[in-house]
Amino acid sequence: MIELxxxxxxxxxxxxxxxxxxxVSLRVGPGxxxxxxxxxxxxxxxxxxxIGCLDxxxxxxxxxxxxxxxxxxxxxLAAVRNIKIGFVFQSFNLLPRFSALKNxxxxxxxxxxxxxxxxxxxxxxxxxxxxxxxxxxxxxxxxGGQQQRVAIARALVNNPPLLLADEPTGNLDSRxxxxxxxxxxxxxxxxxxxxxxxxxxxxxxxxxxxxxxxDGRIVSDQVTA
Numbered sequence: 001m002i003e004l005x006x007x008x009x010x011x012x013x014x015x016x017x018x019x020x021x022x023x024v025s026l027r028v029g030p031g032x033x034x035x036x037x038x039x040x041x042x043x044x045x046x047x048x049x050x051i052g053c054l055d056x057x058x059x060x061x062x063x064x065x066x067x068x069x070x071x072x073x074x075x076x077l078a079a080v081r082n083i084k085i086g087f088v089f090q091s092f093n094l095l096p097r098f099s100a101l102k103n104x105x106x107x108x109x110x111x112x113x114x115x116x117x118x119x120x121x122x123x124x125x126x127x128x129x130x131x132x133x134x135x136x137x138x139x140x141x142x143x144g145g146q147q148q149r150v151a152i153a154r155a156l157v158n159n160p161p162l163l164l165a166d167e168p169t170g171n172l173d174s175r176x177x178x179x180x181x182x183x184x185x186x187x188x189x190x191x192x193x194x195x196x197x198x199x200x201x202x203x204x205x206x207x208x209x210x211x212x213x214x215d216g217r218i219v220s221d222q223v224t225a
Contacts, residue, residue: 038213086155145176
């Protein structure tokens with residue numbers, strides 16, 4: 001599914017060039033459940049941004065489902081992000097004035113799906129994450145764990161083959177965090193490829209493969225199960 005070859009990403013700050021990723025090569029197959037770990041500044045978020053087509057690498061090759069990402073136009077990249085990749089963030093990133101249902105419908109709006117069809121697709125996904133009775137509540141009326149469930153439902157509504165999660169349990173209490181991890185691992189059992197950026201070793205322990213980054217390079221890549 002994912003093939004990175006000698007990926008580099010550099011940023012310039014004044015006269016200083018910073019290498020966020022320095023020759024990263026990585027392959028991810030369909031159905032994997034991977035934790036990406038490393039200290040702050042190691043390149044974890046940059047790697048996820050490149051894989052998620054949110055940022056283009058400075059050098060190297062990135063092929064997603066056999067397509068060379070550098071060959072795609074901005075519109076084609078936007079379509080890949082919307083249809084092929086689901087994103088879950090630590091801060092939930094929900095629209096405060098929208099209900100849970102409307103938040104989940106947002107990717108479908110960008111896909112041009114009609115109103116009735118959006119509802120027909122969004123409701124079952126909210127039910128899947130256990131929020132069938134809370135879909136008309138706004139984020140301020142939901143707990144942190146429930147907001148993250150909405151975020152997961154939004155990420156899944158287009159049935160993407162890849163889910164990228166950046167510290168998905170970071171703002172949650174331990175019980176809510178475990179519930180979110182249960183949802184994520186169940187999704188993986190259903191065939192969704194999942195990559196999780198995390199500092200939490202308990203989260204990483206739920207994954208089948210752990211990749212460690214340091215100073216923009218992969219220092220270990222271990223299959224755990």
